[in-house]
Amino acid sequence: MNGGQAQTSSANCDRQITLGLETRFGPNWTGRRCGAKTRQGTACQKPTLKARTRCQLHGGKSTGPKTVEGRQRVSEAHYKHGRRTNTQVTADRERAQLNREIRAALRERINMMIQDGTLPKNYRP
C-alpha cells in the first residue's frame, strides 16, 4: 500500500518540475514583477498583469479615462476646494507679486522720508 498516491518516478518528477517552472512564483521567479513603491517603502513583489508593468493592486488594470466625459468625471471627482487650480494659483502668484511691489514702493518712500528728516531715523512701519 502506498496511501493511494501515484508512484513518482524520477522521469515524472523531472517533467513536473519543468512544467511548473514558468508558473511557479517564489524568490527566484524570473517573470516580471510590479515594482511599485509600497507603504513600507519597498518594491511590490507581485507579478505584473499580462502586457503591463504593474500588478492589479497598483494600477495595472486601469488605463485611465479615454473620453472627454470620462476625463471630466475624474477631474470633478478629485476636485476638493479649488484653491490649487491653475487659474487660482496664477491669480495668487500675481497678487503676491503686486504685494511685493507695493511693499517695495512703501519701503522706498519711508527711506526717502527718513532721509528728509520727516520720519525719525529709527522709524519702523
Ligand SMILES: [Zn+2]
Ligand atoms: Zn504591485
